Amino acid sequence: MSQSASVPSDHIPDISDFCPENWTINFVNEGAANLVFEVGLPPGIPSTAGSHRKRGHDIFQGNLLRVPKAGAKTFPYPELQQYWESTVTPLFPEENLVQQQLVRLGHSPSKVISRLDELLIKEESRRRKDFRGTRVLPDAQYGMLIEDMRSQNTSDLFLEFKPKWLSPSPSQRTRCRNCAREAYRDHLDPSHHKAHRLGILCPLDFLACRDSPQSLDSVLKHILPASSSPAQRNHLLNWLKTNTLLPLLQKVQSEHDPSSGVNLELSMTLRDCSLFLRISSPSEESMKIEAKLADLDKKNATKKKDHWEELERNLVEGGFYDGKETPREETDCLLERN
Ligand SMILES: Nc1ncnc2c1ncn2[C@@H]1O[C@H](COP(=O)(O)OP(=O)(O)OP(=O)(O)O)[C@@H](O)[C@H]1O
Ligand SMILES: [Mg+2]
Ligand SMILES: [Zn+2]
Structure with missing residues (x-):
């Protein structure tokens, strides 16, 4: 710096x-x-x-x-x-x-x-x-x-979110890893879902934004603060359709897949990071968006490995990847919508 x-x-x-x-x-x-x-x-x-x-x-x-x-x-x-x-x-x-x-x-x-x-x-x-x-x-x-990624002046918009798992799970599945896990959480604790007023965003929507108006709507609904102006909304919308950072994060994530068992530590770090966006309008016509990843902390893979493997087994065996759990849980997974 x-x-x-x-x-x-x-x-x-x-x-x-x-x-x-x-x-x-x-x-x-x-x-x-x-x-x-x-x-x-x-x-x-x-x-x-x-x-x-x-x-x-x-x-x-x-x-x-x-x-x-x-x-x-x-x-x-x-x-x-x-x-x-x-x-x-x-x-x-x-x-x-x-x-x-x-x-x-x-x-x-x-x-x-x-x-x-x-x-x-x-x-x-x-x-x-x-x-x-x-x-x-x-x-x-x-x-x-x-x-410091917060707003530098009152016309700036600062927002943060965790992109989570950006790749569909391997093989023919009807839910991504994130939505499968959310379904499992609901299954264990029915009050979990109710705590999310807007439902739970499917991370696959982030990358689908460039082609799908429905995904774009869904992402905006979840990450755009109510206080934002129409111009800020527009800037964010353009960024979602054109940014190269989320595709890069997806690529890096897929190169470090936890199921490969190689470098579990880094796979976990890449799936738990935060993305900060600062949208500013230096002048009427121009806008600047700074997009930076944070919270890329080393994870203790040795400690988490057993928990991780058990969770994965429960997701597969309980049918959560395929929407075959009983009772059936509602998710908003992109893979289920298509
Ligand atoms: N560089 C930054 N600029 C602005 N705000 C920040 C910055 N870093 C952190 N924050 C704020 O502080 C919060 C907590 O930061 P951080 O992610 O480092 O904590 P954490 O304990 O690692 O979080 P988690 O439980 O998500 O792993 C963030 O969600 C964000 O609101
Ligand atoms: Mg952290
Ligand atoms: Zn999903």
């Missing part, structure tokens, strides 16, 4: 040098394993700040701070970063990846972590119910600076 160009890759900045007690922090969002914050340094932080902080160079500018959650059983950040650099970055153009770099959080007890935890306590009511009460991993030594 450009902001860090002056930091050599072997030099990991320690952000506890930047007087965390004086930061302005906003809680941005969270997932099951990570927390994301926006950090602002007060103007003219004293020169006692870290030696690598050059005058006028604010490493938080344009970046967000991502930290691990307590209790999440994921790899330590240096391992995630190493994996991302060595295994993920060769697969996609640089402009299609949310850039990330490691930072240190200071010695334990980390002032950075206590500041973030204080904020989490204050913001508890804004958090997703099932995430309330979770804090930053207390002895985390590292965080990440990630390129």
